[in-house]
Amino acid sequence: MSDLNDDELERYARHIVLPQVGGLGQRRLKAASILVVGAGGVASGALPALAGAGIGRLTIVDDDTVGRSNLQRQWLFRDDQLGQSKARLAAIFLEGINPAVNASPIVARIDASNAEDLLAGHDLVLDGSDNFATRLIVSDAATALKIPLISAAAAQLQGQIGLFRGWEDGQPCYRCFVGDAFDNDDCDNCAERGVIGALTGMVGNFAALLAIRAIADFGEDVAGKLFLLDGLSLNLRPIKIPKEPGCSTCGGSHAQGS
Secondary structure, eight states, X not given: OOOOOHHHHHHTHHHHTSTTTHHHHHHHHHHOEEEEEOOSXXXXXXXXXXXXXXXXXXXXXXXOBOOGGGGGTOTTOXXXXXXXXXXXXXXXXXXXXXXXXXXXXXXXXXXXXXXXXXXXXXXXXXXXXXXXXXXXXXXXXXXXXXXOEXXXXXXXXEEXXXXXXXXXXXXXXXXXXXXXXXXXXXXXXXXXXXXOHHHXXXXXXXXXXXXXXXXXXXXXXXXXXXXXXXXXXXXXXEEEOOOOTTOTTTOSTTOOOO
16 A cells, blocks of 8 residues: 555545544545446445545546436536436546545446446446346346445435445345346336436435445444335334345355344
């Protein structure tokens, strides 16, 4: 890990004075590489928080372009950027927040044929995609590569955020939670069901906080817990996801739940 220069010492001063982070934690953040799947509403909350926190390398994977209906919740983009690449615009936005961050756009749709290649070499994956099929592909690849996965989703007034390390004994993967019923790319997303923009921002910020905790190595280990955010009742509830012995991704003789 490289030392922090004078600019970084000033920029991250509010982190460094925290005993849970300090100089060592900030250097870990600087050395970290995170891949973010999707540059939509969840990413609009997560990506600025990660760039501001000083994550050294951020890779953004999204093949979509900006539409006017996105602007209600995807605050990385402006009205005069309609039709432009979300991944490229997001990278420009992040480097404007923090020039020390290496933000790399990948204009591609992640699928089973390229997922492992795209994820390889990163310390953590944050998945903010809007359909189960993509989330399961990302989860399978992250589990195979033994890369921690934060899966974050929001629809209507409900949010779900979880940290998964399914290759470990007793730890579930995302497929343990969802099962095998949603591998086809024909599931509901927010275009059909609607979503409150502020909720996607809260989910993205919460996912970024989980990522920062994991990289800087502070706080209780919450792997295997799913945090349920209810925008109607304003409740946040954690539930423990058991490891599924028959899971087609991570199941096996050592599987165990709680």
